Amino acid sequence: KIWPKDNVDGFINYRVVKNHKFYGFTNYKKFKFIQLIFKNHAAMRSYDYAFRKPLKIRQLSRNPLKLQIHEANIEPFIRCMHIRKLHAVGWVNIEKYTHLTNKPSISDINIETDYMNLDFIDDMRINPYIIASFDLECTSEDGAFPQANRDGDKIIQIGTTFSRFGESECYYKHIITLGSCNSLKKYDIDVESYNTEQEVLLAWTNLIERINPDIITGYNILGFDFPYLRDRATKLGIYERFSKLSRMTDDISEFKETQLSSNALGDNILRYFDMPGRVIIDIMKVVQRDYKLGSYKLDAVAAHFIKEKVNGLLIDGNTTIIKTSNTYGLKEEYFITIYYTDGISVDKYLDGKKYQIMKLTKNTICVDGIIEKDLIKNGRKVYWCQAKDDILAKDIFRLQRG
Known part of the structure; x- marks a missing residue:
């Protein structure tokens, strides 16, 4: 039968x-x-x-x-x-x-x-796929790590950049904020501001549908961002409307939890929205699979991959000019930290103080602040490393409260 x-x-x-x-x-x-x-x-x-x-x-x-x-x-x-x-x-x-x-x-x-x-x-060309990279900022009732089940731990920002495969620069930058936000036109960033968290989440769904990316990526999105989005959308009663993230018309993306075990990654639980027509890539999982690092926090990973040797230091008033071989990956207003090593241990200069880049050339970095010239003496090797930013979580919470 x-x-x-x-x-x-x-x-x-x-x-x-x-x-x-x-x-x-x-x-x-x-x-x-x-x-x-x-x-x-x-x-x-x-x-x-x-x-x-x-x-x-x-x-x-x-x-x-x-x-x-x-x-x-x-x-x-x-x-x-x-x-x-x-x-x-x-x-x-x-x-x-x-x-x-x-x-x-x-x-x-x-x-x-x-x-x-x-x-x-028989054609080896690769399509210029649209890649969406996103990140959440959340607030916290008590200043601790945000918990999605608490009323006050809201999603206050969703930033998304869009690029095409094979191109080094983003072609569109976008941020959705809860409450008002200053204009970011000088950075070529479009801002959408809303009064409620429900509107913030649904605006991101609309953004994904409008730009229609092939690949969605981010850092630790399988461990934090996607689960947090799911939990907040459920708590706010908008799960079905929010989860229309696939390329199929009116399709509600199923939220999946998949256990993965491998020699490279160990035991992992991957949490994500299954979006037919789109590929999801968590950069953190790629780095964990391919590299053995002491820490997989974003600052540590950025410092590992975007760094260069310091060849000389010149003090100019309240700024320091760093002589280096290459400044690839940096831009003005980015932040860097200074590391040094004696061949045995690696240390952060001034406990990892972050210096903002004022001016940039191919072989020099002018930063706001003083870096002692004696640092490069006594056989030390000194490196600059890219840092994420100088804004602490507590500052984000304070600024959001106004």
């Missing part, structure tokens, strides 16, 4: 084909198989389940027959790639298709075609 009964009509046709057996030595002999063709994957699974049970066919045998099922565990899209000789990641050409008027997705192009119309294109 086929269950559910709705799948009975999913069987379309059958035919006898000749092919090789995968297991055992057969000297390349071809055998006869019955190929079954179905309307959809659900119907195929229902028939597969039925055929795995012993069949009683008295005209053929007194004993129940157990059929050998082949290739039932291959996903239809993989079978399609094999038949049409397509690459899993690559381009296809479609000559014959029909435009869909009901718009099942928010993509610019919605078409339907027969799989036999898919033709492989």
